[in-house]
Amino acid sequence: MPLKFSNKLCTGCRLCELICSATHFDEFAPTRARIRVTNNPLEGKSAVMACFSCPKAPCIDACPRGAISRPGAQQPLTIDLQKCDGCGGSPLCVPACPYGAMYFDAVTQRALACDLCGGDPQCVKYCYSQAVSLAGVKNQ
Amino acid sequence: MTQTTCYAGKVLRVDLATGMILTEPLNEAWARDFVGGKGLGFRYLFDLLPPHTDPLSPANAVVIFTGALAGTCVATTARTVVCTRSPATGTILDSYVGGAFALQLKLAGYDGVIITGKASQPTALLIQDERVELRDATAMWGRGIWETDTWMKAQAGDNDLVTLTIGPAGENLVPFACLTSEAYRQAGRGGAGAVFGSKNLKAVGVRGTGAVHVPDMRSFLALYEEIFRNNLLTEANLWANATGTPMIVDLSQGAGLLPTRGFSQGVFENAGKINSEAMLARRHASRACATCPLACGQFTHSAAGPMEGPEYETLGMGGSNCAMGDLDTVTAFNRLCDNLGLDTISTGNVLGLAMLMAKEGIHDFGVHFGDAEEFLEATESIAYRRGAGEELSRGARYIAQKYGAGHLVMENKGLEFPAYDPRGSYGMALAYCTSDRGGCHMRAWTVANDAFAGADPFTLEGRAEMTVALQNFNSVKWTGIFCDFWAIDAPTLARLLAAGTGQPYTEADIYTIGERIWNLARIFNVREGFRRKDDIPPSAIFDRSLPEGAAAGRNFTRQEYEAALSEYYRLRGWDDDGVPTREKLVGLGLADLIE
Numbered sequence: 001m002p003l004k005f006s007n008k009l010c011t012g013c014r015l016c017e018l019i020c021s022a023t024h025f026d027e028f029a030p031t032r033a034r035i036r037v038t039n040n041p042l043e044g045k046s047a048v049m050a051c052f053s054c055p056k057a058p059c060i061d062a063c064p065r066g067a068i069s070r071p072g073a074q075q076p077l078t079i080d081l082q083k084c085d086g087c088g089g090s091p092l093c094v095p096a097c098p099y100g101a102m103y104f105d106a107v108t109q110r111a112l113a114c115d116l117c118g119g120d121p122q123c124v125k126y127c128y129s130q131a132v133s134l135a136g137v138k139n140q
Numbered sequence: 141m142t143q144t145t146c147y148a149g150k151v152l153r154v155d156l157a158t159g160m161i162l163t164e165p166l167n168e169a170w171a172r173d174f175v176g177g178k179g180l181g182f183r184y185l186f187d188l189l190p191p192h193t194d195p196l197s198p199a200n201a202v203v204i205f206t207g208a209l210a211g212t213c214v215a216t217t218a219r220t221v222v223c224t225r226s227p228a229t230g231t232i233l234d235s236y237v238g239g240a241f242a243l244q245l246k247l248a249g250y251d252g253v254i255i256t257g258k259a260s261q262p263t264a265l266l267i268q269d270e271r272v273e274l275r276d277a278t279a280m281w282g283r284g285i286w287e288t289d290t291w292m293k294a295q296a297g298d299n300d301l302v303t304l305t306i307g308p309a310g311e312n313l314v315p316f317a318c319l320t321s322e323a324y325r326q327a328g329r330g331g332a333g334a335v336f337g338s339k340n341l342k343a344v345g346v347r348g349t350g351a352v353h354v355p356d357m358r359s360f361l362a363l364y365e366e367i368f369r370n371n372l373l374t375e376a377n378l379w380a381n382a383t384g385t386p387m388i389v390d391l392s393q394g395a396g397l398l399p400t401r402g403f404s405q406g407v408f409e410n411a412g413k414i415n416s417e418a419m420l421a422r423r424h425a426s427r428a429c430a431t432c433p434l435a436c437g438q439f440t441h442s443a444a445g446p447m448e449g450p451e452y453e454t455l456g457m458g459g460s461n462c463a464m465g466d467l468d469t470v471t472a473f474n475r476l477c478d479n480l481g482l483d484t485i486s487t488g489n490v491l492g493l494a495m496l497m498a499k500e501g502i503h504d505f506g507v508h509f510g511d512a513e514e515f516l517e518a519t520e521s522i523a524y525r526r527g528a529g530e531e532l533s534r535g536a537r538y539i540a541q542k543y544g545a546g547h548l549v550m551e552n553k554g555l556e557f558p559a560y561d562p563r564g565s566y567g568m569a570l571a572y573c574t575s576d577r578g579g580c581h582m583r584a585w586t587v588a589n590d591a592f593a594g595a596d597p598f599t600l601e602g603r604a605e606m607t608v609a610l611q612n613f614n615s616v617k618w619t620g621i622f623c624d625f626w627a628i629d630a631p632t633l634a635r636l637l638a639a640g641t642g643q644p645y646t647e648a649d650i651y652t653i654g655e656r657i658w659n660l661a662r663i664f665n666v667r668e669g670f671r672r673k674d675d676i677p678p679s680a681i682f683d684r685s686l687p688e689g690a691a692a693g694r695n696f697t698r699q700e701y702e703a704a705l706s707e708y709y710r711l712r713g714w715d716d717d718g719v720p721t722r723e724k725l726v727g728l729g730l731a732d733l734i735e
Binding site: 008011013014021022023026028041106128 | 211212213215239240243247286289290299300322323324349350351352353354357358360361365368373381424425426427428429430431432433434435437439446447448
């Protein structure tokens, strides 16, 4: 099941970013998160986005190294870190994503996409407002 | 730091007079003894300020600190403290703001920022990781908070920049000018905004792209997951998510301690128009500070415009206390204060007093109970210090002294009382008057233990002990910096601080650290001349009764208060004039500060 987002429910707390980076990189580093929040405090609005394995997945074709693949529809992407070379700092997969859900890790110089934490997405667990949820599943 | 911990390990120093910018290692011994936030902020400030530093002189310092756990996933810990000597009270000041400033500062690689001196022209401090610069902010001088915040983001070329900004009130040195972050969140009390203004410092903006670490991430996350489920997302805290602070309006009204018409009444006939129900009808979204699932911010849409708020204190001080029984007016007042950079508590208290003085025929400042137009105009005139606003901007104590309204005023040490009338919960008098920054409810919110909990609020019995315990615990809670709205217990606090800092803090350590910080603040205040004489409530608390409601006719005597205060000093290990004994300070490891 892919992730589902509700900007209306997003409170802008960024806990998903912190939990994501801690889970994958053992550090709290929002710029290394595979899920990102955009805040507009003045207007009281936020948006949250991560890769939800969209049907067309243009990132796959955009990658000149053939590093991005997925086992099937609605399955999370796999980024082959051996093949991915970060396109020398400006990866082509990032602008190719129409949802702004592909990111670049400046530390490893590799592309970053949600891997659903292997099936138990941690961001969902910590999102009390349910702005991030698993499609078809109610948060615990 | 020899071990990987939650500290960035660096403090940024900026001198506005010389333009000097440098980083220094975090003082590790201080970090161990004072942890972070309030503790470290006070320790650095104490070290920096010579006795009797004029709060609005270049010699005063602004110490901005993160809590030890800022930047981690622990809820509410992205709060920021601003420490300085208060221009409103002359006491030490710690003023807190939620949001994400501390998260960004920690990610930029700093535990704190120390700002000294005075810039020769309006200036903004821009921190983007290791790139730190002073920018000419002349274009923003005179401008409101919201425009300035937007300008700062453009200067940085980064929408994720988070700022601390002053408005015209801070520029004009109003002693209750605040700092604002993320449009609607304030380091509200005590006038840190005026200290910024005195330094020609319009704003500080920060954006970090680094990381925060803990000694063992796997065990840290395991610990936090359990606490998140079983300690945070519980009934004790989820009220904040469901309604936020506006629900206190009904509680205060029921207890007869909702400040109404300049504290001359304790119930407001229009409370139902400014209570939680009224707020929920306008709620558009819930907003959160960084890391916090409680999301207590109520983003409302109304005729007065969109905003996050108003919060309880504004509903009380700008609503009932000025007899404004209309949420549009209170929201308009809140938006004005937010954009001009005024603390809504002090502003509402001062205006309520001014209206009461007019009603009693003492002096007419051109503001009268229930007149919304005058009320909003006066708010603006305070920020610009024009007309009657010039005198009003000097605070409740000033206008009371000048015009002979000492029998009506509600303040301690020059800080106006917030929205809990102590005649409806006697312990609050002790809490306000022994507070390290003057009349403030955040150090010991004893009302929650009596008037709001079905216990007898009309007694001072046991309140000294309760006040001491709450002050100590909150002092250490604000090293985290945890929010008041998470009713966290000492063992859990100790576990989280230990897991983040790598220091083996125990529950017993927690209480000692809290007491150490409280005594540090007291030494500062004693050095500035504060004694027992300053820890006494205004005379109205003893002499004037509330006419109706649950607290009607209730007063305690000055003798009863003095007895409770003596008990408080005894429990604190201070002498009968409120001066910490040498023995107490030695026991707390503060001996080096009194040599």
